[in-house]
Amino acid sequence: xxxxxxLTLQSGASLGGYQLAYETYGTLNAACDNAVLVCHALNASxxxxxxxEGQPKSEGWWNNMIGPGKSVDTNRFFxxxxxxxxxxxxxTGPKDVNPATGSAWGADFPVVTVEDWVxxxxxxLDALGIGQLAAxxxxxxxxxxxxxxxxQFPERVRHAVVIASAPNLTAENIAFNEVARRAIVTDPDFxxxxxxxxxxxxxxxLRIARMIGHITYLSDDVMNAKFGRAxxxxxxSHASGYKFSTQDIEFQIESYLRHQGDKFSDYFDxxxxxxxxxxxxxxxxxxxxxxxxTAALARxxxxxxxxxxxxxxxFSPARSREIVKxxxxxxxxxxxxxxxxxxxxxxxxxxxxxxxxxIRSYFESKVAQP
Amino acid sequence: xxxxxxLTLQSGASLGGYQLAYETYGTLNAACDNAVLVCHALNASxxxxxxxEGQPKSEGWWNNMIGPGKSVDTNRFFxxxxxxxxxxxxxTGPKDVNPATGSAWGADFPVVTVEDWVxxxxxxLDALGIGQLAAxxxxxxxxxxxxxxxxQFPERVRHAVVIASAPNLTAENIAFNEVARRAIVTDPDFxxxxxxxxxxxxxxxLRIARMIGHITYLSDDVMNAKFGRAxxxxxxSHASGYKFSTQDIEFQIESYLRHQGDKFSDYFDxxxxxxxxxxxxxxxxxxxxxxxxTAALARxxxxxxxxxxxxxxxFSPARSREIVKxxxxxxxxxxxxxxxxxxxxxxxxxxxxxxxxxIRSYFESKVAQP
Numbered sequence: 001x002x003x004x005x006x007l008t009l010q011s012g013a014s015l016g017g018y019q020l021a022y023e024t025y026g027t028l029n030a031a032c033d034n035a036v037l038v039c040h041a042l043n044a045s046x047x048x049x050x051x052x053e054g055q056p057k058s059e060g061w062w063n064n065m066i067g068p069g070k071s072v073d074t075n076r077f078f079x080x081x082x083x084x085x086x087x088x089x090x091x092t093g094p095k096d097v098n099p100a101t102g103s104a105w106g107a108d109f110p111v112v113t114v115e116d117w118v119x120x121x122x123x124x125l126d127a128l129g130i131g132q133l134a135a136x137x138x139x140x141x142x143x144x145x146x147x148x149x150x151x152q153f154p155e156r157v158r159h160a161v162v163i164a165s166a167p168n169l170t171a172e173n174i175a176f177n178e179v180a181r182r183a184i185v186t187d188p189d190f191x192x193x194x195x196x197x198x199x200x201x202x203x204x205x206l207r208i209a210r211m212i213g214h215i216t217y218l219s220d221d222v223m224n225a226k227f228g229r230a231x232x233x234x235x236x237s238h239a240s241g242y243k244f245s246t247q248d249i250e251f252q253i254e255s256y257l258r259h260q261g262d263k264f265s266d267y268f269d270x271x272x273x274x275x276x277x278x279x280x281x282x283x284x285x286x287x288x289x290x291x292x293x294t295a296a297l298a299r300x301x302x303x304x305x306x307x308x309x310x311x312x313x314x315f316s317p318a319r320s321r322e323i324v325k326x327x328x329x330x331x332x333x334x335x336x337x338x339x340x341x342x343x344x345x346x347x348x349x350x351x352x353x354x355x356x357x358x359i360r361s362y363f364e365s366k367v368a369q370p
Numbered sequence: 371x372x373x374x375x376x377l378t379l380q381s382g383a384s385l386g387g388y389q390l391a392y393e394t395y396g397t398l399n400a401a402c403d404n405a406v407l408v409c410h411a412l413n414a415s416x417x418x419x420x421x422x423e424g425q426p427k428s429e430g431w432w433n434n435m436i437g438p439g440k441s442v443d444t445n446r447f448f449x450x451x452x453x454x455x456x457x458x459x460x461x462t463g464p465k466d467v468n469p470a471t472g473s474a475w476g477a478d479f480p481v482v483t484v485e486d487w488v489x490x491x492x493x494x495l496d497a498l499g500i501g502q503l504a505a506x507x508x509x510x511x512x513x514x515x516x517x518x519x520x521x522q523f524p525e526r527v528r529h530a531v532v533i534a535s536a537p538n539l540t541a542e543n544i545a546f547n548e549v550a551r552r553a554i555v556t557d558p559d560f561x562x563x564x565x566x567x568x569x570x571x572x573x574x575x576l577r578i579a580r581m582i583g584h585i586t587y588l589s590d591d592v593m594n595a596k597f598g599r600a601x602x603x604x605x606x607s608h609a610s611g612y613k614f615s616t617q618d619i620e621f622q623i624e625s626y627l628r629h630q631g632d633k634f635s636d637y638f639d640x641x642x643x644x645x646x647x648x649x650x651x652x653x654x655x656x657x658x659x660x661x662x663x664t665a666a667l668a669r670x671x672x673x674x675x676x677x678x679x680x681x682x683x684x685f686s687p688a689r690s691r692e693i694v695k696x697x698x699x700x701x702x703x704x705x706x707x708x709x710x711x712x713x714x715x716x717x718x719x720x721x722x723x724x725x726x727x728x729i730r731s732y733f734e735s736k737v738a739q740p
Contacts, residue, residue, distance in 0.1 A: 011614035111614040171593035171623045172585060178624045179581040182631070185617055186574040188558055193617075204556040208578060211549040215542060223541035229654065242652060244381035244481040246644035247555055247563075251651065253541045254548045261552075274616035281621065282612060284599065313683075 003123055007085075013110040017099065020124050021083040021090025022046045025066065026074035028130070035130045036077045036367075037121060038062065039138035039145035042213070042276050043268060045089035048081030049074070064351045071360035076368060077134060085120050086112045086275040094271035095196070107193020107271055114141070114283040118148045122156070135367045137161035139348035140315060141276070144283045147323065151285055154301040159367050161305045161359070164312055164348035166319035167293050167326070168284035173314065176216055177277040180209035184270045193271050202270045207261030209273055214260050219311035219344030227253040293326040303333040305362045307355070309347040310340045335362060373493055377455075383480040387469070390494050391453040391460025392416045395436065396444035398500070405500045406447045406737075407491060408432065409508035409515035412583070412646050413638060415459035418451030419444070434721045441730035446738060447504060455490050456482045456645040464641035465566070477563020477641055484511070484653045488518045492526070505737045507531035509718035510685060511646070514653045517693065521655055524671040529737050531675045531729070534682055534718035536689035537663050537696070538654035543684065546586055547647040550579035554640045563641050572640045577631030579643055584630050589681035589714030597623040663696040673703040675732045677725070679717040680710045705732060 006016040023046050028035060038048045040061070049060040049067050066072040066079055083091040086109060094109040101108075125133070136149045136157050143165025150160045169177070184190060187205030191198050215223075230252045231241050242250060249255045289295040304327055308320035317338045327334045337358050341347040347355070376386040393416050398405060408418045410431070419430040419437050436442040436449055453461040456479060464479040471478075495503070506519045506527050513535025520530045539547070554560060557575030561568050585593075600622045601611050612620060619625045659665040674697055678690035687708045697704045707728050711717040717725070 010610070011612075012608065013614075107616075111616060168599060170590055171597040171599065171621075172588075172590045174599070174621050175581075175585045175593065175623050175627055178621075178627055179578060179585070181616065182581065182628070183553060183578050186577070207556070208549060208553050211545075211552065212582065215545045215549070218542075220540055220542045223545065227541040229538060229541065229544070229657075238382065240380070240652075240657065242381075244383075244652075246477075246481060246551065246641075246648045250648075251541075251544050251548075253545050257545055257548055258552070271616075278616045278620075282610075282614075287599075287610065 001124060001127055003120075003127075007116070007120060007123075009110055009116045010113045011111050015085070015092070015110055018085060018092035018120070019090075020085070020092075020120060022124060023048065023050075023081045025049050025079040025081075026077055028078040028128070032130055033132065033134060034077050035125070035128075035133050036072060036079045037125070037133050037136045037149075038066065038079060038081050039117070039121070039136065039142035040081070040084065041138070041140040041142045042280075043264070044142075045087065046081040046083040046091075047089075049079065061349065065356065065359060071356045072137075072363055077363070080124075080128070082121055082124055084112070084117045084276075086272055086279075088269035088272040093269065094193075094275070095269055104196045105271075106196055109271060109275065111278060112275055113279050114144050114148045115152060117279070118145055118152050121145075121149075122153055125156070132156050132158060135159040135161055135363070137163070138165075139163040140165055140345065141280055144280070148283070148285065150300040150302040150304075151296070154299050157302040159305065160302045161307075161362065162320070162323065163307045164309055164315050164320075164345055165323070166315045167286060167323050169281055170319075174281050176212055177281055180212050181274055181277060183208035183212070184273060190270065193274075195270065201265070203265040206265040206268060206270055206273065207258075210261045210264035210268075211257045214257060216314045217344060217346045219313065219342060221311055222342045222344060223253065225342065227251070227256060293322060294329040297323075297326045297332070298330050300327065300330065300332055303366065304335065305359075305366075306334065306336045307348075307358060308338050309343070309345070310338060311342055312345045312347065314345040335366075371494060371497055373490075373497075377486070377490060377493075379480055379486045380483045381481050385455070385462070385480060388455060388462035388490070389460075390455070390462075390490060392494060393418065393420075393451045395419050395449040395451075396447055398448040398498070402500055403502065403504060404447050405495070405498075405503050406442060406449045407495070407503050407506045407519075408436065408449060408451050409487070409491070409506065409512035410451070410454065411508070411510040411512045412650075413634070414512075415457065416451040416453040416461075417459075419449065431719065435726065435729060441726045442507075442733055447733070450494075450498070452491055452494055454482070454487045454646075456642055456649075458639035458642040463639065464563075464645070465639055474566045475641075476566055479641060479645065481648060482645055483649050484514050484518045485522060487649070488515055488522050491515075491519075492523055495526070502526050502528060505529040505531055505733070507533070508535075509533040510535055510715065511650055514650075518653070518655065520670040520672040520674075521666070524669050527672040529675065530672045531677075531732065532690070532693065533677045534679055534685050534690075534715055535676075535693070536685045537656060537693050539651055540689075544651050546582055547651055550582050551644055551647060553578035553582070554643060560640065563644075565640065571635070573635040576635040576638060576640055576643065577628075580634035580638075581627045581631045584627060586684045587714060587716045589683065589712060591681055592712050592714055593623065595712070597621070597626060663692060664699040667693075667696045667702070668700050670697065670700065670702055673736065674705070675729075675736075676704065676706045677718075677728060678708050679713070679715070680708060681712055682715045682717060684715040705736075
């Protein structure tokens with residue numbers, strides 16, 4: 001959907017005209033009160049559920065959760081997936097043409113925040129004729145957007161489902177983002193963010209960024225269970241099985257990480273990576289309240305479901321509990337589940353019976369009952 | 371000290387002639403039974419204690435622990451610090467000339483392992499006239515060398531002090547090493563490890579490697595306490611204090627990490643970084659015993675002190691406990707302390723009264739009593 005009215009961003013910059021890529025599933029009912037907005041995390045898109053015709057491998061990133069008869073049942077709910085501004089999957093972003101110059105934005109694309117994304121999403125809902133959401137939901141960075149919805153548009157959200165998220169990033173979270181950004185920015189093919197003009201891509205940097213990210217998405221336990229110290233291939237010539245090389249792949253975990261990095265560098269835009277990690281860094285609703293999250297969340301009017309995963313060390317359960325506490329301080333209605341899962345932060349994307357059951361139960365018993 | 375006899379390495383390669391840089395503190399007694407060998411970790415050297423004349427900032431890396439009247443009292447013990455093969459601080463390594471070619475080894479320096487380092491250290495002790503060590507000690511990778519001493523030369527070690535260490539790396543540990551190595555190897559200035567021939571240094575890769583390493587040395591808690599979400603400088607022009615930039619430094623933690631990376635890339639050799647991280651990856655005494663650490667440690671004859679730090683997530687207390695259990699299975703004499711410290715893995719280098727007291731007490735009550 002194309003928007004012609006300029007959007008004033010949190011930084012003060014203005015984005016004059018933009019488009020948002022979105023998908024919908026199910027049918028908006030006559031009362032327009034069954035809409036569920038799904039916000040995506042770092043490297044996902046508006047393609048939340050379903051499979052594109054003739055592309056059996058094109059499953060939406062939350063296809064295990066959302067669809068007919070699923071936890072978020074599209075026979076009952078009208079689900080909207082929207083790609084965020086600054087992304088590289090269809091919404092206006094650094095790869096698009098800057099109307100002021102006639103060439104690609106590249107590094108000149110304005111810095112966008114969680115609040116800016118929510119403001120843009122609200123305009124999409126206006127255009128779709130949706131006044132109030134039955135629910136807004138998301139995991140990780142998507143959960144931050146869901147939380148921000150309840151602050152920016154308290155009356156437009158009945159329920160917020162915030163999964164594996166946090167009220168802000170810790171210093172360690174920012175540190176990992178910063179290393180990833182430095183890997184990209186110091187790649188000689190980055191060219192100050194205008195690699196497009198030079199016909200190259202900062203693939204080296206993107207690979208490193210993705211490898212770092214991937215380590216933080218998984219738990220130590222699941223890495224040990226999946227890869228442990230297994231070698232990629234036993235070399236019969238040496239009893240130890242080692243090749244004794246610093247550059248060749250020796251352990252399976254190395255092969256896995258390199259593969260993840262290669263894949264990512266094929267499809268993800270480096271400038272988008274910088275923008276999205278910065279949006280993560282900046283999000284901090286308590287900031288304007290001197291760090292007092294309880295005061296920050298006093299504006300909320302929604303009811304909440306929070307969920308976290310025991311082995312998530314990127315956004316640990318303790319971070320979700322901070323949000324729960326601040327909401328309870330404000331006497332908000334909050335359900336909270338801490339799910340014992342081995343998969344680390346990635347668990348929010350995976351099929352787990354207790355997790356899927358929790359979401360189903362909340363949508364059936366709470367969201368579906370006005 | 372120069373060694374002319376070739377050293378056969380674990381890989382099967384042979385290093386024909388090499389030198390080891392070492393320092394000693396205190397005096398070897400007439401019985402030659404008061405020697406303590408200190409093994410270093412990733413980026414340290416033989417300069418363990420003391421200060422070089424006229425260089426007040428040249429403190430040895432364990433100067434808080436080792437010296438006259440300190441926990442390891444050099445009035446009583448003869449302490450030896452030795453730089454490992456493949457390093458860049460004086461012992462033969464990639465920056466030295468390969469006699470076979472007449473130019474620097476660079477990436478052709480043979481892969482060295484913890485076992486190779488211990489074998490080279492043993493030759494140094496032979497030359498110094500030391501048959502049996504009162505103690506061998508080290509933290510992190512240095513602890514792995516101490517453990518390996520008790521396996522390679524069981525009769526030459528009375529006590530082994532193994533601090534903040536592990537019986538092998540986990541998949542996550544290897545993963546972090548691998549990302550760091552990829553950052554170095556894919557730096558266009560790496561030139562396959564022969565950057566010396568091109569008159570350049572792969573500084574970008576080294577910076578990223580060090581930033582990643584540094585995150586894993588600290589705990590989330592100490593990072594939050596030290597930096598939290600503090601900004602580098604408040605910008606009055608925007609109420610949030612943010613600059614809204616993806617490339618400028620915004621948070622103090624970013625400034626700190628970049629500084630650490632810059633400093634490291636000034637003095638550390640990239641090929642050495644590859645070699646040392648690989649030595650970490652490879653160390654796994656249980657490997658030849660089908661993963662049975664108890665069986666692997668049956669050869670030990672020493673008495674042991676193990677110590678770990680509560681917030682160390684790189685080499686967690688659980689990893690030290692694995693070693694303790696395997697030693698107890700073999701009815702070895704083991705003391706073990708889990709120290710509640712906020713500093714993460716770095717704690718093994720820091721001044722902490724309980725930690726320093728523990729080491730002092732062990733050396734006074736056990737090591738000093740034959």
